[in-house]
Amino acid sequence: MTVAGHRRRTLDQVTQALAATAMGREPPDLLLRGGRLVNVNTAEVLEGVDVAVREGFIALVGDAGHLPIGPHTTVVDVAGRYLAPGFIDTHLHVESSMVDVRSFARAVLPHGTTTIACDNHELANVFGLRAVELFHAAAAGLPLKVLLAMPVCVPSIPGMEDAGATLGPEEVAEAYRRGWAQLQGEQMNFPGVIYGDPQVHAITAASLRAGVVPTGHYASPALHPGLQAFVAAGLVACHEGTTPEDALARARLGCYAQQRYGTAWLDLPRLVRAVTERPGLDTRFFTIVTDDVTPATLVREGHMDRAVRAAVAHGVPPLVAIQMATLNAAQLLERSRWIGTLSPGRAADILVLRDLAAVAVDQVYADGVLVAQDGRLTVDIPPYAYPAWALRSVHLAPLAADDVRVPHRGARATVRVIRVVPGSARTVQETAVLAIRDGA
């Protein structure tokens, strides 16, 4: 099938069909038989569960023995295998994977990621609101559910950059009104939030008035009182924690701790200690995100499956880890009546796993359509025909050695250095003494 053929209905269109199938009056389109249900609602694994799908939605989760099998019903025996909801990544940037959203969908669907909330601020920094509209258009019709998180830091440091656009509260409100964006992307200007920058607060206000969830980026180790002010200002999700204390503080304040496991930012193994060291803690405010993942990581290691696997490897019970990547994420997005759980009336985004702890994904269904099997895409996702204005937008003269040459007299120079912290987005400012060669 082609993407043009991926039909996604809304629940209001299909309640009659779902009731008819659940009651056994009409056959399902798809019947997964006899699986081990990963019930994220109650945190149980239930044995011998059938899942019946109709019109892209789940009609029944339980015993489907009374359902008629029609000529167009696909029946899949999933005995011994696990059925879990598709993974939801509530914070990532497609641009970090250096591909467009359609190639991204091809890459992540086989890994069980069926919904992404992506902030396309790299594109928006070049093209402004046009980038938001274009991204929305390019994502249309994908079997991957794409919620666009409105970029709100364009430019990210006003006055310090030569960004191609400036997005203010009016543009943000327009993106919601036109249906291009479905939540607020990361507010990275946390000093602006806590010290009262009017423009920053006006943007959050626009999101709140539009009824969308505002998300944040509080990248300071100073939890008190800064994080309090940040959350009080309406920003209820943050992926910048690096310690167990960071994650716990966010969850306690009712701010979703988006535990990050990207290519270069490997915060999750430390963060999950907030959970693993506190049996009995309610973990509903803990989620898992990837933020930035390179193509090499996607191809060699995976996407949300890799992150969930890491959580399990670091001691999170598999059921809890899967909740973090499904129901908790759906509740963060305020869309748990649509995604995040294998329950009647929800989108049939279903993973068939042969091993729970290893998060070994055999099959991926999106809206009831088999989109990947054994790690390979089973649907055709053609490229998007981008308009000419959106292409060849990087204008940079070739770099020469002289472009980065800093002349200096003498034999040595003391310079400021950014020290990379392996696995972390945080950096450390240091100084180093360098030898001067050829006057630079």
Added chain:
Amino acid sequence: MTVAGHRRRTLDQVTQALAATAMGREPPDLLLRGGRLVNVNTAEVLEGVDVAVREGFIALVGDAGHLPIGPHTTVVDVAGRYLAPGFIDTHLHVESSMVDVRSFARAVLPHGTTTIACDNHELANVFGLRAVELFHAAAAGLPLKVLLAMPVCVPSIPGMEDAGATLGPEEVAEAYRRGWAQLQGEQMNFPGVIYGDPQVHAITAASLRAGVVPTGHYASPALHPGLQAFVAAGLVACHEGTTPEDALARARLGCYAQQRYGTAWLDLPRLVRAVTERPGLDTRFFTIVTDDVTPATLVREGHMDRAVRAAVAHGVPPLVAIQMATLNAAQLLERSRWIGTLSPGRAADILVLRDLAAVAVDQVYADGVLVAQDGRLTVDIPPYAYPAWALRSVHLAPLAADDVRVPHRGARATVRVIRVVPGSARTVQETAVLAIRDGA
């Protein structure tokens, strides 16, 4: 203060003020000092926690030592006492208490109920859509948060009643559009849902398209497959369970189990066994509701405090019981960024409890205003001036013995009897043999 003086702002209006207070730049309006925080986000009780309030919202939950105390700051020492979110009742009928919504607010606020989602279908059965508009108007300006659950069963059994109005999908959609109703009330016609009544499905579709939560009433002991079809058709909350199996089945299917503890329906003690007998079960889909409570119960025993107390008395850990009545309920209503947790940026609906298990309410704050203390209202809630058309609407000639006389020949008659099941809304059909006296 009068109700006219109860100011309720929206978060978008006050993010600057909240950040300024959290950071210590501006004083709070209210500071509760040194309490034991019932943290429903993580299911922990945290000691020595301050809660700072500004403009009706929570600015900070933690150490407020850095905050300035202004001339208008109210400081309350809550050392040794518990701070919990105000209770949320997601399903009740004000009419069952035989008072209007303003008198109802006077009655329940001292018991810690700060939000109600009420289906006013008794009034709507008399006045139709006018009743919905009128109820909305009468509830305006109350310190009690009133979410109107749109009546969708008017009349409740079409063709069998002489109701004063008929509400269909158009009226339901209009109520949402005009802002009179904020969720869909109980769909009681569960046969219509599962057997595909077009009108019933059109009403749910109207709710789904408006983006509001549809709630239900599945009053059958036959869980399979009827409940599956009911939930698949979009109805994600139900208060009609009477057994632990009923409650568990709902939660497992992603349908909120609204455990009922009213005056005559005392289902909760049985229902909670679904939780108490399953340690480790995720309980986020369990809530507590009252449905129908008489004035005598309200005055003598309480409201949501009584129901939470009953849950604790029947073995639910106090923290879990309070989650059921707060955060879980707010998530059901898809309003957990506003109510249901004592967290920054949320409405300052705060209970000060002197005993957790006994749910002994010392003080109740609504939007940061002290509305009740020691069981007594501390604000003035004047009556609403109802229009003449809404009054004297019960037209019934005086009843005489002859009105209920059923003539019969012979000495005895076999009659059908409705047997009341004590504490349950369910009834049993039986037959009885009655002696005939004076030909009837």
